[in-house]
Amino acid sequence: MEAIRESGPAGWSLRELARRAGVSHSAPAHHFGDKTGLLTAVAAEGYALFADALERAGGGLQEVGLAYVRFAVDHRAHFEVIFRPELYRADDPAVDTARRRADGVLTAGVRDVAPGDPGRERTAAIAAWSIVHGFAALWLSGALPDDLGDDPVAAARPVIHLLFAR
DSSP: HHHHHHHHSSOOOOHHHHHHTTSSSTTHHHHHHSSSHHHHHHHHHHHHHHHHHHHHHHHOOOHHHHHHHHHHTTTTHHHHHOOGGSSSSSSHHHHHHHHHHHHHHHHHHHHHHHHHHHHHHHHHHHHHHHHHHHHHHHHHHTSSGGOSSSSSHHHHHEEEEHOOOO
């Protein structure tokens, strides 16, 4: 995770990880097969942590949105991997199970916004996801105004409230 935080999700090698861990250069390949295998394990763990964080937030769309931003900041390396499915095996059963769990929490929060209309519910889900993911990405890249302070959740709260208030 440290290598991903330092170099991004694709900017490191298995050989470098082995050196950092003080193991033989073949140890990571023995455990994960290749870099994609290792990133698949990271994605599975990341989605499970993500789902846990969203579930702890409760069912309200605003609180789930804030949990999303908090997860992105607190688990940046996982966040950067899970939203880059070209880096891992997205059809891996552990990844798929954890991703579905996270999606279920996000979808449940949207049902209150567009009850009984599947088309509108899907649009609302994409809108909500775009807002919180966009805010999180802008925060992580340092692109938001400095006067928002240093607490990403506090900065996101009025944005999410404004857009999700019913």
